Amino acid sequence: xxxxxxxxxxxxxxxxxxxxxxxxxxxxxxxxxxxxxxxxxxxxxxxxxxxxxxxxxxxxxxxxxxxxxxxxxxxxxxxxxxxxxxxxxxxxxxxxxxxxxxxxxxxxxxxxxxxxxxxxxxxxxxxxxxxxxxxxxxxxxxxxxxxxxxxxxxxxxxxxxxxxx
Numbered sequence: 001x002x003x004x005x006x007x008x009x010x011x012x013x014x015x016x017x018x019x020x021x022x023x024x025x026x027x028x029x030x031x032x033x034x035x036x037x038x039x040x041x042x043x044x045x046x047x048x049x050x051x052x053x054x055x056x057x058x059x060x061x062x063x064x065x066x067x068x069x070x071x072x073x074x075x076x077x078x079x080x081x082x083x084x085x086x087x088x089x090x091x092x093x094x095x096x097x098x099x100x101x102x103x104x105x106x107x108x109x110x111x112x113x114x115x116x117x118x119x120x121x122x123x124x125x126x127x128x129x130x131x132x133x134x135x136x137x138x139x140x141x142x143x144x145x146x147x148x149x150x151x152x153x154x155x156x157x158x159x160x161x162x163x164x165x
Contacts, residue, residue: 005087006042006087007087008027008082008083009027010024010028014079019070020069022063022064022075023063024064025060026061026062026083026097027097027098028098029096029125030094032095033095034054034062035062036092037053039051039093040085040086041085042086043078044081044084046077049069051064052067060122108158109158116128125140126140126141127140137162139162
């Protein structure tokens with residue numbers, strides 16, 4: 001069962017403009033990384049901020065303006081900060097954070113596979129799963145039927161031999 005703690009969303013890549021805008025590199029699936037105004041995010045080493053405006057840029061990044069950061073100097077201090085969102089806040093997004101899959105259980109052919117790591121390759125992210133006997137192997141995101149919901153288990157039909165590749 002997945003924990004209810006914060007979900008890693010990405011990091012502050014660089015500063016944009018003079019009024020404290022930041023370019024956030026976001027690890028997401030299922031849509032443009034547009035974060036609704038009013039969404040609370042947590043920045044590592046800084047604390048909570050409230051999104052004032054979000055503009056998706058290229059499917060991988062978003063330009064964010066927050067209520068708390070108002071100058072280029074303040075934004076520059078955020079460069080490299082990790083960005084987290086509370087798991088409850090994920091429901092308000094039109095996309096799903098890739099790292100929200102950690103702790104998810106994939107059920108394929110009666111086998112339970114726990115997602116223990118993420119390889120966020122652009123265009124083809126991989127979930128690293130672990131079998132009940134401790135073997136690990138990657139599963140392409142494209143093999144999942146959609147974003148996880150409910151109790152943290154997803155039925156999938158993985159091809160035979162995938163774990164041996």
